[in-house]
Every structure is written in structure tokens, then in C-alpha cells.
Amino acid sequence: MDKPESNNNIMNGVGSNVKKVIENSKTERYSDIMLRALAFILTFISAVVVGVDKETQMVSFTLVKTLPPLHVPVTAKWQYMSAFMYLLVSDVIACAYAGVSWAYCMAKPKLNNRLELVMTLVDLTMMGLLFSATGAAMAIGVLGMNGNSHVQWHKVCNVFGDFCRQFAAGLVLSLLGSFAFLLLVVLAVFNLYKRSR
């Protein structure tokens, strides 16, 4: 009478372990899908916010002291600064990849191990690209806000306040997007670590 009971116990133990593994793998999958969705949404909104950011202001120039100053319309937009272009292009690339990989992960119930590895490496590349682009845009943003007296680069955010505020919002979104990619890599490393034990 004892043997079947102990067998049952063992089987129950195996069953609960299998259940736990399936639950863990489900949690990993949901976290991955959520992070991909987040990365997609953040980089998409950032690209739109930066892409449509434009402000025109009337700026006065004094050509000759005896004549009244000239009022000229001056426009600020992302096309005028290479670091802003870099941010927008990086946002678009990361957004496109995040969108495709998100849709793929949603459609497939279980990913091939090799494909998972390739996706982790692309996530890592996107993370590097976005960190580099946000760093570049932030450096120009700081100059635009404060200027730099040593090289006589004057601040411009006192004139183009709305442009700067909108750009800062886009920059923060892009930075959050790069952290979403960082978390995707961390999640993949944790999962591989758990499976390798």
C-alpha cells in the first residue's frame, strides 16, 4: 500500500515542479512582451515629439547703429543639428525593431532558442545606439539651455523655450526607451542564467 502512495507523492512533486517551470516561463514571456511594447511606445512617441518639434521666433538684428534693428523670423527644428538628427534616426530604427520583435513575440507562443539569442544581441545593439544618441542630444540640450562662455556659444533656450521644452520631453522618452532595452537584455541574461544552472 505504501509504494503507490510514495509514487504518487513523487509524481505530485514532479508535477508541481513542472507547473512552477511553466509559470516561470510564462512570467518571463509576459515581461519580455511588456518591455518590448514599452520600448516601442516610448521610442515611437519620442520620434514623433522630436520630429514635429519646430518653433519660429522674430529675432532682432542691428546691422548699423544709426538704423532701427531688423526683425527676422528664425526657426528652430531638428534638421539644424546633427545630434538631433542622430536621436531621431536612432529612435526610428529602435522603434521599428521593437515593433517587429513585439509583434513576433506576441504571435509565437514559444521562441526558438537561437532566435532568442539573436534577439538579445539586437536588443543590446539597440541599447548601445539609443544610449549614444541620447547622450549626444543631451550634450547639445545642456549647451542650448546654459550656453558656454569659454567658446562663446550663447544659450538659445531663452528664445526658443517651447522648442526646448518639447525636445526635452522627447529626450526623456528616448532615455526611458533605452532603459527598456537595457531591461530586455537584463531579463534575457537572467533567464539564460536560470536555465544554465
Add this chain to the structure above:
Amino acid sequence: MDKPESNNNIMNGVGSNVKKVIENSKTERYSDIMLRALAFILTFISAVVVGVDKETQMVSFTLVKTLPPLHVPVTAKWQYMSAFMYLLVSDVIACAYAGVSWAYCMAKPKLNNRLELVMTLVDLTMMGLLFSATGAAMAIGVLGMNGNSHVQWHKVCNVFGDFCRQFAAGLVLSLLGSFAFLLLVVLAVFNLYKRSR
């Protein structure tokens, strides 16, 4: 007579597999140590090159048109630009971590699995930090070389040529250092993937 022979064959097969695993793990270890050494050397030289970069030039200013121009000594150094400070601080942090982790990996023949995981996560953080800092410094470098007519920020590398060249060298070294950290993460992901199969 057949049985011991087949057992021997099996044992030989197991032996060759074990040998392969040990060889693979040795190659992984050497690659990891080499990449850590590379990251340390690159970020160290970059920090020194950027840290000692300084140039003074006599720049002429015209205060009143009827008087001859004033010649004033103007100095360029990393302390004058926040993006350059960010690069130097990031280089120093990454260099210190790469040095410590390199020495530790050299001293220990086999790392604890959990410590390996923690090191991979710190490598990833260092990679993000360096990519962000090199992006920021590169954005300012491009401005220094070309200027930007839209915001009236004039180029400065025509005056401080030596400073710019030395800084560009430091920046390239730091960028290579960030790629060394990227490769460290790629290597760790590959190793975990191989072990998880």
C-alpha cells in the same frame, strides 16, 4: 570480450567530450580576461589623453575700432565643457571597474556562477555609461570642428587644432573601450546560451 571494448569506447567518448568542455571553458576564460585587459587599457589611456589635453592660444579682440586689437591668452581644457567632464568621469569609473575585475579574473581560476552574473550586469552598465558619454563628447566635438550657423556657435578647432586632435584620439579610445564592454556582454550571453542548451 566485446563488452569491455564497447565500455572503453563509451569512456573514450565521454573523455573527449569532457576535454572539449574544459578546452571551451579555457577559451572563454582567456577571451574574458583579454577583453577586460583591453577595456582597462583603452579607458585608462583615454582618461589620460583627455585629462592632460590643454592648449593656450593668443586670440585677438577688437574693443574699439580706432585702437589696435588686444591679444589675450585663451586656454582650452576639458573642465570647460560638461560633456568632456562626463567622458572623463565615465572613463575613470569604467577603467577602475575593468582593472579590478581583470585582476580578480586573473587571480581566480574559476568564478562563482552568481558572481559571473553580477559581473555581466555591471559590464552592461559600464557599456551604457561609456556609449552615452562618447555620444555626448562626439556631439560637442562635431560642433567644435564645424560649428553651427543656425545658432551662431562658431567652430573652435581652427584655433585649438592640437587640443581637438588630442581630444579626438581620446574619444576614439573611449569608443573602442565601450565596444570592449559590449563584447564582454556578448561573450557572457554566448556562454550562458551554450551552458543552457
